[in-house]
Amino acid sequence: MLSSWRARLGWSAVRLLLTVVVVLGVFGLFLWGLGRDPIKAYQDTFRLNILNPRGLAGVLARMAPLLLTALGVAIPFRAGLINVGAEGQFMMGALLGTWAALNLEGLPMGLHLALVLLAGMVGGALWAAVPGVLRARGWVNETITTLLLNYLAPLVVGYFVFGPWRAPELAFYPQTPEYPASARLPLLFGTRLHLGFFLGLFFLLAYAYLINRSRWGLELRTVGGNAEAARRLGLPVERWILAAMMLGGALAGLAGVAEVAAIHTRLKLDISPGYGFMGFLVNWLAFANPLGILIMAFLIAFIASSGFTLQITQRLPYAAVNVLMALILFTVLAKPLAQRGKR
Amino acid sequence: MAETPVLRLVDITKRFPGVLANDRVNFDLLPGEIHALLGENGAGKSTLVKIAYGFYQADSGEIHVHGKKVEIRSPRDARRLGIGLVFQGFTLIPAMTVAENVALFLAELPWLVRPKDLRKTIWEASQRYGLELDPATPVWQLSVGEQQKVELLKLLLAKARILIFDEPTKVLVPHEVENLFRVFASLREDGYSLVFITHKLREALTCADRITVMRQGRVVGTVRPEEASEESLLQMMFGERLVEVAKAGTGRVPGEPILELRNVCTKPIGTAPGLEDVNLTVRAGEIVGVAGVSGNGQRELGDAILGLLRITRGRKIFLGEDATHWPPRRLIQRGVAFVPEDPLAMAVVPWFTVLENLALLDPRRFSRLGGLALDWSGVRQLLRAGFAKLGLNPLPERARAGTLSGGNLQRLTLVRELNRPYHLVVGLYPTRGLDVRSANAVRQALLSAREEGKGVLLISEDLNELFSLSDRIVVMLKGRIVGEFRPEEADLTEVGRVMTGAGVVHA
Numbered sequence: 001m002l003s004s005w006r007a008r009l010g011w012s013a014v015r016l017l018l019t020v021v022v023v024l025g026v027f028g029l030f031l032w033g034l035g036r037d038p039i040k041a042y043q044d045t046f047r048l049n050i051l052n053p054r055g056l057a058g059v060l061a062r063m064a065p066l067l068l069t070a071l072g073v074a075i076p077f078r079a080g081l082i083n084v085g086a087e088g089q090f091m092m093g094a095l096l097g098t099w100a101a102l103n104l105e106g107l108p109m110g111l112h113l114a115l116v117l118l119a120g121m122v123g124g125a126l127w128a129a130v131p132g133v134l135r136a137r138g139w140v141n142e143t144i145t146t147l148l149l150n151y152l153a154p155l156v157v158g159y160f161v162f163g164p165w166r167a168p169e170l171a172f173y174p175q176t177p178e179y180p181a182s183a184r185l186p187l188l189f190g191t192r193l194h195l196g197f198f199l200g201l202f203f204l205l206a207y208a209y210l211i212n213r214s215r216w217g218l219e220l221r222t223v224g225g226n227a228e229a230a231r232r233l234g235l236p237v238e239r240w241i242l243a244a245m246m247l248g249g250a251l252a253g254l255a256g257v258a259e260v261a262a263i264h265t266r267l268k269l270d271i272s273p274g275y276g277f278m279g280f281l282v283n284w285l286a287f288a289n290p291l292g293i294l295i296m297a298f299l300i301a302f303i304a305s306s307g308f309t310l311q312i313t314q315r316l317p318y319a320a321v322n323v324l325m326a327l328i329l330f331t332v333l334a335k336p337l338a339q340r341g342k343r
Numbered sequence: 344m345a346e347t348p349v350l351r352l353v354d355i356t357k358r359f360p361g362v363l364a365n366d367r368v369n370f371d372l373l374p375g376e377i378h379a380l381l382g383e384n385g386a387g388k389s390t391l392v393k394i395a396y397g398f399y400q401a402d403s404g405e406i407h408v409h410g411k412k413v414e415i416r417s418p419r420d421a422r423r424l425g426i427g428l429v430f431q432g433f434t435l436i437p438a439m440t441v442a443e444n445v446a447l448f449l450a451e452l453p454w455l456v457r458p459k460d461l462r463k464t465i466w467e468a469s470q471r472y473g474l475e476l477d478p479a480t481p482v483w484q485l486s487v488g489e490q491q492k493v494e495l496l497k498l499l500l501a502k503a504r505i506l507i508f509d510e511p512t513k514v515l516v517p518h519e520v521e522n523l524f525r526v527f528a529s530l531r532e533d534g535y536s537l538v539f540i541t542h543k544l545r546e547a548l549t550c551a552d553r554i555t556v557m558r559q560g561r562v563v564g565t566v567r568p569e570e571a572s573e574e575s576l577l578q579m580m581f582g583e584r585l586v587e588v589a590k591a592g593t594g595r596v597p598g599e600p601i602l603e604l605r606n607v608c609t610k611p612i613g614t615a616p617g618l619e620d621v622n623l624t625v626r627a628g629e630i631v632g633v634a635g636v637s638g639n640g641q642r643e644l645g646d647a648i649l650g651l652l653r654i655t656r657g658r659k660i661f662l663g664e665d666a667t668h669w670p671p672r673r674l675i676q677r678g679v680a681f682v683p684e685d686p687l688a689m690a691v692v693p694w695f696t697v698l699e700n701l702a703l704l705d706p707r708r709f710s711r712l713g714g715l716a717l718d719w720s721g722v723r724q725l726l727r728a729g730f731a732k733l734g735l736n737p738l739p740e741r742a743r744a745g746t747l748s749g750g751n752l753q754r755l756t757l758v759r760e761l762n763r764p765y766h767l768v769v770g771l772y773p774t775r776g777l778d779v780r781s782a783n784a785v786r787q788a789l790l791s792a793r794e795e796g797k798g799v800l801l802i803s804e805d806l807n808e809l810f811s812l813s814d815r816i817v818v819m820l821k822g823r824i825v826g827e828f829r830p831e832e833a834d835l836t837e838v839g840r841v842m843t844g845a846g847v848v849h850a
């Protein structure tokens with residue numbers, strides 16, 4: 001038993017290494033084709049984002065939303081659901097959190113912040129409840145609805161930042177007033193690293209424990225593993241489907257509000273460079289495995305940060321990084337095929 | 344035997360994982376003959392004709408067409424040799440018209456299809472055999488019987504001379520069946536040769552020139568209808584009547600009713616029948632067997648009892664309480680256990696370990712700290728004790744369910760289901776597909792459940808099993824209970840006749 005575990009771990013490591021080599025190689029060719037020096041580019045990104053403490057803190061700061069959105073995809077995934085809507089849930093979490101930040105001012109410091117974060121979770125959960133109910137009733141597939149709701153969420157946020165919540169002092173720019181100090185997530189060590197990172201770690205640990213050890217985890221995984229058996233065992237399948245979607249939405253929503261409360265300090269339309277989608281990618285790479293989510297969130301955060309580095313050092317458009325991420329996705333999606341070949 | 348058979352299958356053997364579907368089967372079809380292939384479900388009829396049609400390849404054996412040995416590697420080969428098969432499930436494209444569906448099938452379809460010619464051809468052919476089809480109608484508007492006619496038309500226009508029908512009457516209402524037999528007769532007039540698969544005796548006796556009976560992958564014999572009777576055919580279909588009635592069953596008095604169904608009805612879903620006015624009582628300490636050809640409402644009966652299928656009319660009483668609309672969870676908590684036919688699909692999670700699957704017995708029972716943790720040592724205890732109680736060796740606790748054999752999976756399910764506090768156990772084909780030893784373990788478990796005074800409802804296709812275990816046997820046909828027997832008073836032939844709709848007995 002143990003040895004097969006080790007063998008599997010070994011294979012995963014080899015596969016991961018090969019993926020990295022292939023991806024770096026192909027992206028290197030891409031850089032070279034654009035007339036850049038790939039070796040230099042890689043050296044720069046590594047030096048500025050890993051070796052440099054401020055850079056590393058930036059990578060970790062980027063991990064915060066990724067951990068949470070990845071968990072937001074992983075929990076429904078364990079219940080057999082594909083949540084493509086973390087991006088929209090992220091936006092709606094930021095929206096409801098902002099309402100709490102701007103309207104509950106005057107509460108004690110910690111309490112206000114806690115309510116802001118909670119409101120963010122509620123926002124994401126409610127947004128995810130829509131596809132959750134539709135799926136639990138067996139009416140509409142959740143993949144479609146979560147995806148489509150991603151296009152709706154920015155419009156809702158747009159309505160508020162262009163309209164009722166628009167900051168009077170900067171009327172030409174669509175954004176809300178700043179969060180009061182009591183609603184801000186503290187930044188640490190004078191870097192971009194913020195408390196949200198530890199929230200992400202906390203929820204990752206909670207996920208790792210609960211999904212494998214608790215009764216709820218067992219029931220949720222049963223629903224995902226064999227819905228027919230779950231139904232016949234009398235488990236409340238519909239309720240679990242809704243709960244998994246809402247839990248996922250809550251964490252994606254928390255990612256959104258934390259990002260605003262720590263980094264942007266006010267709600268606007270461009271708070272996410274696609275954290276919801278990156279979270280989906282992280283979960284896919286990790287296959288809902290907690291340790292995998294930690295590693296992959298770091299990797300993706302590093303790549304996203306590298307995008308900015310390359311923008312400066314190599315004068316590449318940020319979109320170049322999307323090419324890199326797409327490459328990774330392709331390499332990973334090729335995995336099942338390779339396995340099929342082996343058997 | 345002056346005539347050369349148009350189709351001759353010689354010593355055909357076909358093995359699927361775990362099943363010998365055809366065992367040295369010989370079969371011949373004469374020119375201008377209607378040859379019925381009769382047998383129970385799983386007797387190997389469908390496999391045999393699918394081999395003749397190139398859908399499967401035989402492991403060994405030969406196929407001769409018009410006296411010449413041929414290789415049929417694909418349906419394409421078969422069609423070139425003039426063999427056509429009307430499948431059980433149809434292969435039409437609903438959005439297209441009759442004409443388009445037929446055109447798709449024709450071998451020499453020209454580059455440009457001239458719809459007018461095509462329609463004319465179809466019209467002529469359908470008139471000739473009384474098929475009465477309008478070529479311009481989209482297929483989705485057609486009834487099942489009409490769709491079958493389109494399938495037949497396809498074969499006729501593709502110049503097939505050997506027509507095979509795989510259970511064509513299964514989806515038809517009685518008058519459509521008569522109609523189909525008239526079509527058969529006129530096809531025979533024109534020199535077509537027909538193979539007609541059925542498990543209904545009457546149909547075989549009505550329309551066939553010869554009847555070949557299959558049982559458990561073998562041909563039992565071929566007879567002419569005028570030489571055969573329903574009794575002799577049943578004898579051939581179900582085999583020797585060496586049935587040992589369990590001695591423990593006789594002379595005991597069953598206790599209080601545990602489950603009562605009163606005029607229970609459910610809605611039909613798709614082609615499956617709904618229950619119609621089902622009345623059934625299961626008492627403490629008795630095994631009630633449910634016989635029937637599969638697809639006659641047995642699964643629906645099980646699901647209605649388990650609370651998985653909504654009861655639209657009638658009442659379900661469980662332990663004296665009205666349980667008509669109880670959800671599955673409540674029924675399970677009050678004491679209903681369930682042993683399914685296919686545990687991998689219906690009872691366990693494939694990538695869970697044995698231990699995790701056992702914990703699904705009742706996650707709340709093993710829950711600690713309000714759900715934060717699970718009592719795995721309690722589950723381990725259940726693993727040891729539960730298997731010991733059934734006289735079995737415990738399975739390795741860390742093995743993934745998906746890697747276990749069917750028999751071991753069923754043992755796992757038994758240990759889980761029979762270790763809840765239960766009063767009624769519903770077995771839905773619980774021994775189907777199991778090896779003899781595993782099947783006997785299941786039967787033994789059901790017998791000891793009866794000894795403990797539980798009620799047992801056993802749904803099965805295996806008449807021998809039903810006769811040896813049951814105190815009473817009810818027979819289902821088209822969603823109704825059409826007969827009730829005591830195994831010590833009835834014989835298999837009688838039950839078999841009622842199962843196949845040959846005669847309705849009012850209990």
